[in-house]
Amino acid sequence: MKSYNFKVESLIEKHSNQRKALIPILRDIQEEYNYLPQEALILVSESLHIPLIDIVDVATFYRAFSLEPRGKHTVTVCLGTACHVRGGIKVLEEFERKLNITAGHTTEDKKFTLETVNCFGCCAIGPVVVVDRDYYAQTNIRKVDSILKNYRKKKIEQ
Amino acid sequence: MRKKKIHDIIDLAKLRDEIKKKNASYKIQIAVSNGTCGQARGSEKIVHAFRKEIERQKIQDKVKIRATGCQGFCEVEPNIIIFPEGTFYQKLKPKNVKEIISQTILNNKIIDDLLYIDPKANKKIVYEREIPFYIKQQRIVSGNNVYIDPTDINDYLAIGGYDALSKALSEKAPEEIIEIIENSGLRGRGGAGFLTGEKWKLCRNATNNGFKFVICNADEGDPGAYMDRSLLEGNPHSVLEGMIIGAYAIGANQGYVYVRDEYPLAVKHVTLAVEQAREYGLLGKNIMGSDFDFDIIISKGQGAFVCGEETALIASIEGRRGEPRQRPPYPVQKGLWGRPTNINNIETWANVPLIINKGAEWFSKIGTEGSKGTKIFSLVGKINNTGLVEVPMGIILREIIYEIGGGIPGEKEFKAVQTGGPSGGCIPKELLDLPIDYESLVKAGSIMGSGGMIVMDEGTCMVDVAKYFLNFLRDESCGKCLSCREGTHRMWEIVNDITEGKGKEGDIELLEELAKAVKLASLCGLGQTASNPVLSTLRYFREEYEAHIRDKKCPAGVCKELIQYSIDEEKCTGCTACIKPCPQGAIKGELKKLHSLDQSKCIKCGACYETCRFNAIVIK
Numbered sequence: 067m068k069s070y071n072f073k074v075e076s077l078i079e080k081h082s083n084q085r086k087a088l089i090p091i092l093r094d095i096q097e098e099y100n101y102l103p104q105e106a107l108i109l110v111s112e113s114l115h116i117p118l119i120d121i122v123d124v125a126t127f128y129r130a131f132s133l134e135p136r137g138k139h140t141v142t143v144c145l146g147t148a149c150h151v152r153g154g155i156k157v158l159e160e161f162e163r164k165l166n167i168t169a170g171h172t173t174e175d176k177k178f179t180l181e182t183v184n185c186f187g188c189c190a191i192g193p194v195v196v197v198d199r200d201y202y203a204q205t206n207i208r209k210v211d212s213i214l215k216n217y218r219k220k221k222i223e224q
Numbered sequence: 225m226r227k228k229k230i231h232d233i234i235d236l237a238k239l240r241d242e243i244k245k246k247n248a249s250y251k252i253q254i255a256v257s258n259g260t261c262g263q264a265r266g267s268e269k270i271v272h273a274f275r276k277e278i279e280r281q282k283i284q285d286k287v288k289i290r291a292t293g294c295q296g297f298c299e300v301e302p303n304i305i306i307f308p309e310g311t312f313y314q315k316l317k318p319k320n321v322k323e324i325i326s327q328t329i330l331n332n333k334i335i336d337d338l339l340y341i342d343p344k345a346n347k348k349i350v351y352e353r354e355i356p357f358y359i360k361q362q363r364i365v366s367g368n369n370v371y372i373d374p375t376d377i378n379d380y381l382a383i384g385g386y387d388a389l390s391k392a393l394s395e396k397a398p399e400e401i402i403e404i405i406e407n408s409g410l411r412g413r414g415g416a417g418f419l420t421g422e423k424w425k426l427c428r429n430a431t432n433n434g435f436k437f438v439i440c441n442a443d444e445g446d447p448g449a450y451m452d453r454s455l456l457e458g459n460p461h462s463v464l465e466g467m468i469i470g471a472y473a474i475g476a477n478q479g480y481v482y483v484r485d486e487y488p489l490a491v492k493h494v495t496l497a498v499e500q501a502r503e504y505g506l507l508g509k510n511i512m513g514s515d516f517d518f519d520i521i522i523s524k525g526q527g528a529f530v531c532g533e534e535t536a537l538i539a540s541i542e543g544r545r546g547e548p549r550q551r552p553p554y555p556v557q558k559g560l561w562g563r564p565t566n567i568n569n570i571e572t573w574a575n576v577p578l579i580i581n582k583g584a585e586w587f588s589k590i591g592t593e594g595s596k597g598t599k600i601f602s603l604v605g606k607i608n609n610t611g612l613v614e615v616p617m618g619i620i621l622r623e624i625i626y627e628i629g630g631g632i633p634g635e636k637e638f639k640a641v642q643t644g645g646p647s648g649g650c651i652p653k654e655l656l657d658l659p660i661d662y663e664s665l666v667k668a669g670s671i672m673g674s675g676g677m678i679v680m681d682e683g684t685c686m687v688d689v690a691k692y693f694l695n696f697l698r699d700e701s702c703g704k705c706l707s708c709r710e711g712t713h714r715m716w717e718i719v720n721d722i723t724e725g726k727g728k729e730g731d732i733e734l735l736e737e738l739a740k741a742v743k744l745a746s747l748c749g750l751g752q753t754a755s756n757p758v759l760s761t762l763r764y765f766r767e768e769y770e771a772h773i774r775d776k777k778c779p780a781g782v783c784k785e786l787i788q789y790s791i792d793e794e795k796c797t798g799c800t801a802c803i804k805p806c807p808q809g810a811i812k813g814e815l816k817k818l819h820s821l822d823q824s825k826c827i828k829c830g831a832c833y834e835t836c837r838f839n840a841i842v843i844k
Contacts, residue, residue, distance in 0.1 A: 086543045089526060127702075128527055131526065148605050185448060186260075187260065187454075189449075190301075192604070199488070201263065201264030203265055207834065208831065
């Protein structure tokens with residue numbers, strides 16, 4: 067636990083313990099742990115002298131933050147208007163069926179988190195799916211299986 | 225990268241000559257479209273293959289590869305332009321690279337198979353400038369992307385970058401600059417269209433407590449709009465130069481770029497651009513030897529649409545929930561940390577150096593009486609030439625859709641174009657001859673917004689479109705005002721019921737009443753315009769709502785609960801292709817025999833419809 071404290075404290079110090087740096091600090095913690103652990107938020111609250119409720123207030127407002135542990139891979143299906151009119155929602159539903167979770171949730175084995183986004187700004191090649199940092203262009207429900215396979219396989223290789 | 229700072233106008237000219245001389249030593253320059261969507265289609269592999277092949281052939285002194293930002297014609301990416309001729313090759317694969325080098329670069333031969341084919345004339349086109357998609361455009365802001373590697377400030381300097389800044393600092397007083405921007409008639413490109421010069425003046429004249437700020441709003445949240453991403457990714461220095469000039473005119477010493485985190489490449493390029501500008505002394509203390517200090521901080525958005533609203537954006541930079549607040553006081557009076565703050569959109573900032581260089585008169589000659597200059601639109605959806613198009617204000621909608629956009633794919637009919645994102649509306653085909661400017665769009669029940677144009681064909685259900693935006697808005701409403709928080713949700717419930725066949729008489733009237741209330745009672749732009757998608761679809765497509773409510777039918781064949789997939793006995797060839805994709809095992813059949821679909825198992829996912837090559841799956 068000591069090293070954990072140390073890590074979070076060093077992330078806070080990186081931003082010179084400033085109240086206005088709350089969002090960048092939460093970002094760094096999220097990047098480090100893939101979510102915002104409760105203990106870390108308590109530490110932030112104590113160091114910055116901000117009531118915990120105000121921190122949770124900010125953390126739950128922005129889509130980028132998660133209070134739950136997330137999966138190893140994040141599958142994000144774009145539901146921007148251009149992707150929507152080209153059938154993005156059908157692609158999302160297929161992911162939901164294949165992963166057996168609904169959008170915003172993580173599979174039990176913690177391999178995949180399924181998310182949606184309002185627009186990646188790649189409207190020409192929609193429907194777009196991004197897994198971690200890999201972009202998949204012009205997807206359809208038939209491609210869903212092969213996209214997931216790439217990451218399931220990776221897991222075995224490791 | 226040289227470490228020496230640029231001290232004055234002569235220094236800048238000297239440096240530019242050096243860069244130009246170096247560039248001139250390359251006989252041939254190849255620009256690879258390498259923005260986010262290019263990369264999604266493999267453009268990085270093309271760049272890599274070119275670098276390798278050029279090295280192998282030992283022609284690196286003669287040929288330069290430039291990985292540029294988005295070149296606009298997203299439909300045909302990855303594409304390249306070979307300068308000086310302007311040869312345009314499209315939809316490339318890494319295996320094409322060897323041939324391009326050996327044929328076109330070394331032997332000056334055009335490779336026919338890689339050329340763009342104009343589908344209308346069924347003719348191959350060699351040069352970029354002759355492609356119909358580009359001909360009607362006027363790419364004054366976005367056109368420079370093809371000459372610039374966004375990670376190298378020298379490329380921007382080579383085409384005259386930071387000339388406007390040096391002119392502004394050495395020759396013009398701040399008030400003169402504001403006057404030029406006022407005379408140009410430039411209006412905000414983020415949506416509302418406020419006069420930029422007027423905003424700057426208000427901010428300059430605001431009581432000065434020692435600090436003022438300028439902010440670049442790069443929180444491009446409108447779904448279906450990505451021109452801002454392409455500018456920040458492809459030509460970040462043009463935005464920075466505009467900001468520095470603006471800060472000098474207003475009297476601000478600190479700037480922020482508030483950029484969406486969903487645009488990682490844009491974040492990377494603008495961060496790099498700020499560092500390089502600092503190294504050259506274009507940001508920091510005593511910019512270009514003047515007594516003007518200014519620096520820029522990159523602030524990343526965390527995925528909240530409402531933060532595109534200026535007071536919410538400010539709250540977010542201050543580290544709080546991105547909730548809008550009452551205006552006045554406007555940010556120009558009381559903005560970031562309570563100081564006067566001028567916020568402009570990316571495209572607005574990118575216009576500033578052009579106006580300073582070429583003059584207010586040049587700019588004001590482009591466009592219409594009330595809307596000057598050009599506007600970049602992202603032309604997406606059911607359209608042949610998807611991409612970013614920059615056109616003079618006042619252009620006729622039909623020209624954008626049919627001449628630049630190349631019309632609607634597959635023999636389908638144009639139905640509507642949605643502009644202005646969730647705050648905008650749908651423009652029907654009866655208004656195809658509408659000139660596009662700020663006022664005409666408002667009159668038609670929509671808005672300019674940041675410039676998304678989503679084209680819809682007969683296969684798009686307008687009630688579903690309204691539902692889509694309401695779902696978006698109820699999700700993105702910050703929750704501060706009851707009218708917006710509950711209103712968008714209730715409107716969504718009603719429209720959702722209609723799409724599920726549970727609509728009843730009186731629903732339309734109730735929707736209209738609710739829409740009015742949400743509009744009147746909400747604090748910020750999000751709530752005040754949240755009704756537009758509903759109201760505009762009701763205005764032009766009321767009969768579609770009525771068909772859903774009275775006949776329980778979705779004329780476009782989109783709304784799941786109102787449609788049924790079935791197999792056309794005459795068209796089914798018994799190829800079995802549809803059987804495997806069906807996740808429910810609802811389709812049964814043997815090879816060369818008529819297949820059958822079990823309605824009780826069908827979940828209407830459309831997998832069979834997408835798979836069938838004989839149009840034998842029909843939606844009723």
